[in-house]
Structures are given as structure tokens and as C-alpha cells.
């Protein structure tokens with residue numbers, strides 16, 4: 131008898147479900163994007179299509195499933211990287227999360243960060259649209275941290 135578990139996900143605007151661990155494990159920080167609501171936001175790169183978008187804490191979906199949480203089962207890992215704003219003279223780091231998939235013991239990403247697309251709502255703390263140069267992105271990727 132296995133107990134039903136909650137699985138958590140975000141919906142990518144391109145229709146992909148992005149698996150995430152329990153939301154309290156995401157480093158969700160309040161942002162300064164000119165919003166008056168106090169709702170927390172997180173920037174996540176869709177592992178299926180590479181679209182980087184802002185997600186609200188309240189957009190996390192929960193589904194009951196009979197199979198174990200894929201993060202507990204080591205099928206997925208959440209990683210976090212600090213992407214630098216590419217705006218001239220700014221270089222403010224911004225935290226971006228993504229998910230790696232375990233392919234027979236190798237952690238893989240389908241879309242490498244070089245090919246990520248940043249949606250217009252991804253802004254650095256100074257309000258510049260995030261459009262990191264690949265060089266910065268590559269270093270950010272090398273410095274990524276496994277969160278879970």
C-alpha cells in the first residue's frame with residue numbers, strides 16, 4: 131500500500147508542466163518589480179522548452195499522485211544559478227531556477243542555458259529586461275548549485 135503524495139508543478143506558458151519540489155524548498159524571494167502585492171515570485175527556466183518566466187508562489191499547482199515525489203525519488207533535481215543582468219554597467223545577479231532530469235545516473239538538461247529564452251517579465255532588480263550574454267550565462271551555469 132503506497133500512500134498518495136502531493137506533487138508540485140508550475141505551468142510553462144508553452145504548455146509544459148515544470149516539476150518542482152515542495153515550494154518551501156524553492157528560494158522564493160520577494161522582488162522589487164514595481165508590484166504592490168507582497169506575493170513572492172520566482173524565475174524558473176522550463177526544462178522542456180527553455181522559456182524563462184516569472185512564476186507567482188500562488189501559481190504552484192498541487193496534484194495527488196500514487197507515485198513518490200520525483201524529487202524524493204532522485205528523478206529530478208532543482209538547480210539554482212545566478213544570472214547577471216546584461217545591461218551596460220549593471221550586472222546585478224538574478225536567481226534563476228531550473229530542473230535537471232536523471233537519465234540513468236547522469237543529470238541532464240534538454241535545453242542548455244545558451245538556448246534559453248527570457249520572457250519580458252524577467253527583470254533584474256534595477257528593472258532591466260534580463261537578456262544575459264552567453265558568456266555570463268555560461269559562468270553562471272558552471273557555478274550553479276543543486277538545491278534539492
Ligand SMILES: [Zn+2]
Pocket residue numbers: 142143144145146176177178179180181
Ligand atoms: Zn516550456
Ligand SMILES: [Zn+2]
Pocket residue numbers: 215216217220221222254255256257258
Ligand atoms: Zn540590470
